[in-house]
Amino acid sequence: MTLHNADHVVVVAGALYDRGRLLAARRSAPPELAGRWELPGGKLEPGESAEKALVRELREELGVETEPGERIPGEWLLKPGYVLRVWTARLVSGEPAPLEDHDELRWLGRDELGSVDWLDVDRPAVDAVAARLWP
Ligand code: 9L3
Ligand code: MG
Numbered sequence: 001m002t003l004h005n006a007d008h009v010v011v012v013a014g015a016l017y018d019r020g021r022l023l024a025a026r027r028s029a030p031p032e033l034a035g036r037w038e039l040p041g042g043k044l045e046p047g048e049s050a051e052k053a054l055v056r057e058l059r060e061e062l063g064v065e066t067e068p069g070e071r072i073p074g075e076w077l078l079k080p081g082y083v084l085r086v087w088t089a090r091l092v093s094g095e096p097a098p099l100e101d102h103d104e105l106r107w108l109g110r111d112e113l114g115s116v117d118w119l120d121v122d123r124p125a126v127d128a129v130a131a132r133l134w135p
Helices: 050-062 110-115 122-133
Strands: 008-018 021-027 041-043 065-079 082-093 102-108
Touching (some): 008 050, 008 122, 021 050, 021 122, 041 050, 050 065, 050 102, 065 122, 110 122
Parallel strands (some): 008 082
Antiparallel strands (some): 008 021, 021 102, 065 082
């Protein structure tokens, strides 16, 4: 069971920001998404808030403790019925490592955001993140 929020399955992603750079993660699964880059995150569990889900996903996927910041305005359609919502996240402890669902991580500066092959849905989300982080 996945939490449905106003008829949408919500997937949360974190714009993890540290020392002027944004963390990008390369997916290792499923095969059709492998090799493409994303803001790390995943689906809400039943009864879970978006912020709780974000903290849990970043812990599971990257092995770090984070603190959610602000929601990036907007939401992006993943596929019919599925939407992506993004929050900024501050690194509280740990060093991100590709523990689950990713095989490479990169910290990207503002001028490096175009250097990785983002998932189609993440591209406009990253643009919105950049507009927020580097106004
Ligand atoms: N997805 C797309 N961009 C993202 C994230 C975190 C997720 N930044 C898509 C990939 C999957 C679905 O959402 O189709 C669920 O994500 P996950 O639980 O496999 O990470
Ligand atoms: Mg995930």
